[in-house]
Amino acid sequence: xxxxxLQCDVAVVGGGPAGLMAAEVLAQAGVAVHxxxxxxxxxxxxxxxxxxxxxxxxxxxHEPFVGRYAEREQQIEPLVRAFGGPELRAWAQGLGVETFVxxxxxxxxxxxxxxxxxxVWLQRLRGQGVLFHMRHRWLGWAEEGALxxxxxxxxxxxxxxxxxxxxxxxxxxxxxxDGAWVPLLAQRGVAVAPLRPSNCGFDVxxxxxxxxxxxxxxxxxxLGRTPAPTVGWTPHFSEKFVGQPFKTVVLSFxxxxxxxxxxxxxxxxxxxxxxxxxxxxxxxxxRDEVQAHGHATFYLDLLPDHSPECVLVExxxxxxxxxxxxxxxxxxxxxxxxxxxxxEHLGKDGMNDPVAxxxxxxxxxxxxxxxxxxxxxxSTAGGVAFEALDAHLMATALPGVFCAGEMLDWExxxxxxxxxxxxxxxxxxxEGALRWLGQSSGA
Numbered sequence: 001x002x003x004x005x006l007q008c009d010v011a012v013v014g015g016g017p018a019g020l021m022a023a024e025v026l027a028q029a030g031v032a033v034h035x036x037x038x039x040x041x042x043x044x045x046x047x048x049x050x051x052x053x054x055x056x057x058x059x060x061x062h063e064p065f066v067g068r069y070a071e072r073e074q075q076i077e078p079l080v081r082a083f084g085g086p087e088l089r090a091w092a093q094g095l096g097v098e099t100f101v102x103x104x105x106x107x108x109x110x111x112x113x114x115x116x117x118x119x120v121w122l123q124r125l126r127g128q129g130v131l132f133h134m135r136h137r138w139l140g141w142a143e144e145g146a147l148x149x150x151x152x153x154x155x156x157x158x159x160x161x162x163x164x165x166x167x168x169x170x171x172x173x174x175x176x177x178d179g180a181w182v183p184l185l186a187q188r189g190v191a192v193a194p195l196r197p198s199n200c201g202f203d204v205x206x207x208x209x210x211x212x213x214x215x216x217x218x219x220x221x222x223l224g225r226t227p228a229p230t231v232g233w234t235p236h237f238s239e240k241f242v243g244q245p246f247k248t249v250v251l252s253f254x255x256x257x258x259x260x261x262x263x264x265x266x267x268x269x270x271x272x273x274x275x276x277x278x279x280x281x282x283x284x285x286x287r288d289e290v291q292a293h294g295h296a297t298f299y300l301d302l303l304p305d306h307s308p309e310c311v312l313v314e315x316x317x318x319x320x321x322x323x324x325x326x327x328x329x330x331x332x333x334x335x336x337x338x339x340x341x342x343x344e345h346l347g348k349d350g351m352n353d354p355v356a357x358x359x360x361x362x363x364x365x366x367x368x369x370x371x372x373x374x375x376x377x378x379s380t381a382g383g384v385a386f387e388a389l390d391a392h393l394m395a396t397a398l399p400g401v402f403c404a405g406e407m408l409d410w411e412x413x414x415x416x417x418x419x420x421x422x423x424x425x426x427x428x429x430x431e432g433a434l435r436w437l438g439q440s441s442g443a
Contacts, residue, residue, distance in 0.1 A: 004157075005146040008034045010433050011160035013138050013147070015042030016176075017419060018405025018426035019166030020121065025430030027128035031437065034158070035130060036149060037176065038137035043118045044175040045168065049378075049419075050114025056092060057085040057416035059101045068417045070284065072410035075386040079424040088420055095120045106416050138167070140184040162400045162433040166426060169380025169406040170195040177380070181407065189397035191388040196291075197377035198411040199418075200283050201275025202368035205295065206230045207344045231369060232272040237344045241269050241337045246300070249338075251278050252363075253298035255289045264304055269337065273368060280378065281413050287371045287381075300364040302338045312358040324351060334361070379418050381411040392432025393425060400436055404429035 010026050012019045015037035023033045035042070049055075058065060062084060069076040083091075089099045089107060097117045098110040109117055126132075136156065139148040146157040165185075168177030179195050186192050208230070232238070245268050252262040267276030279286075282298065289296035303311060311332065319327035328334040334342070342360055343351060350356045374380065384403045388395055393408075395401045404425040412418050 005142075005159040006034070006156065008032055008158065008160050009437060010034070010162045010164065011036060011147055011158050012164045012166065013037075014166035014168060014176075014405065014407075015039070015132070016166060016168055016405060016422070017043070017046055018422045018429070019164065020125065021423045021426030022164040022166060022402075022404055022430035022433065023125060023130050024121075024128070025427055026434055027125060027130050029434050031434065033130045034133060034160075036133045036136040036138065036147075036158070038135065039176045040134050042122070042132065042134075043114075045172055045177060046118060046419075047114050048172070048175060050112075053112040054109055054114040054117065055106050055414070055416045055419070056099060056109065057088045057107045057420045059085060059105045059107055065417070068412050068415075069410055069421065070412075072386070076410055076412075076421050076424075078391075079428055080420060083420075083424040083427050085416070085420060088423060092117065095124065104415075138181065138184075141188075162402070162436050164402045164404060164426075164429045164433055165407065166403075166405040166429070167407050169383060170374045171197065171377040171380050173375050177406070179374075179380075185384065185395070185398075188395075190395050191385040193382040193385055193409045195374060195380050195382040196287065197371045197374045198284060198287070198381040199280040199378035199414055200287070200376065201270055201279060201372040202273045202283070202286060202290075203231045203370040203372065204233070204273040205367040205369050206232055206234060207347075208234060233269070234344060237340055238271065241340050242271050244269055244337050245276065246278075246302075246337060246341075248304065249278070250301040250304040251282060251298055252301070253282050253285060253296070255285050255296070256293060259285055261285055273372075274366070275372070277414065283371070284381065284411060286368055290368060290371060295367050295369045297365050297367045300341075300366060302334065302342075302361050302364060303332060306332065306362075308358065308362045311361050312354065315354045315358045315361070332361070378414060379411060380406055381409075383407045383409040385409050390432075392435060393429045394432050394436065400433075402429040402432050402436075 009032040012023045012033060012035045015035050019035060023035050026033045066073050066077045066080060092099055099107050100110055101107055136149040136151045139150055142148050142157055146159045149156045167181045170179030171177060182192050245266050247266045250264045254260045261282045263281055265278035267274055267278040286296045314331040317331055325339060328339055345364055346356060346360055384407055386409060390396055393402045393404055395403060405422040408425060412421060
């Protein structure tokens with residue numbers, strides 16, 4: 001351990017988008033900023049998230065945009081009002097990165113890549129005097145109040161006039177967001193809601209699981225257990241369809257509190273269940289229902305462009321010598337994974353019942369019994385409670401310590417909302433730290 005702590009104006013702990021944005025606000029004001037990160041380089045989750053095309057933000061108007069933050073809309077609204085989609089696009093343009101709006105309304109860099117944007121951003125930050133300390137894992141506070149870091153050469157202490165914590169949530173631990181900060185803040189009296197998976201996949205209850213009262217008893221028994229043999233797909237379905245997408249379906253779900261979701265899109269079959277954009281969009285409702293009741297059932301409309309009456313007419317149409325599979329394909333275009341899930345759910349007898357088959361085509365029930373582990377999730381729910389922070393995101397129990405990014409207790413769907421709120425909160429935390437420095441110096 002170094003004999004004397006490193007002295008600095010502001011220590012930013014966490015080199016993701018929120019931390020870098022806080023550092024930028026402070027450096028532009030002439031403050032000496034040191035950024036500490038546990039990984040060998042900054043922005044690792046940012047780079048991986050942009051691997052298939054960096055979704056910076058969304059182009060929709062402010063009101064529907066802030067509505068995406070659900071229960072935390074009231075807390076997130078002032079953050080993105082000050083730095084929302086238009087401001088983020090202007091910021092990117094200031095880095096020389098042009099953006100465009102895709103057909104879905106999502107906003108991307110012109111070249112779709114995260115690495116060039118991060119590279120020029122870091123160049124600008126270094127030019128503004130920001131110093132980076134890699135492989136510095138935060139360990140909490142020393143008795144005298146200095147920050148403690150585990151570094152390659154041993155423990156390092158840092159005495160900062162203000163601190164911005166931007167440590168991420170608990171997903172993708174290999175990229176640095178491991179949630180290890182939770183007990184460190186809780187021990188200091190900061191209220192932290194348990195971290196939970198968000199934008200995540202789910203394990204399904206197998207179609208051949210018990211039914212009726214036996215099924216209900218099984219679901220109760222399953223609650224709190226790791227997936228049992230009756231979780232997942234049947235071997236036949238798995239061998240043929242794992243990794244394949246359901247395209248052009250409508251997923252509908254209403255939870256026990258009456259909250260409803262219905263959207264058209266696509267998702268993917270996994271070895272134990274489902275994941276993908278349509279599932280992620282409803283994941284917060286499914287997760288909460290599973291947590292409360294041990295299971296949740298959503299419904300798939302496999303043919304959203306066909307009315308129930310039309311489907312029943314086509315299913316009942318005489319098929320002559322043709323097989324049922326050929327009949328469904330020729331009359332309704334149902335084949336592949338959509339036909340497979342019908343067989344999975346109905347079995348041979350149900351497939352030969354026209355009414356049951358037509359009903360399943362328009363409202364196929366899928367029961368999920370567990371969210372996938374937190375580390376597999378795209379993002380995290382839970383974290384530092386807004387009630388533990390002031391309007392500048394300073395922890396009331398820790399004067400001079402500000403929190404930003406995904407470590408705050410909020411969640412949002414994919415589509416640019418996660419990154420926008422993370423960067424917006426980073427700006428507010430940076431401005432709060434700047435304000436704190438002025439107050440503490442008597443300015």
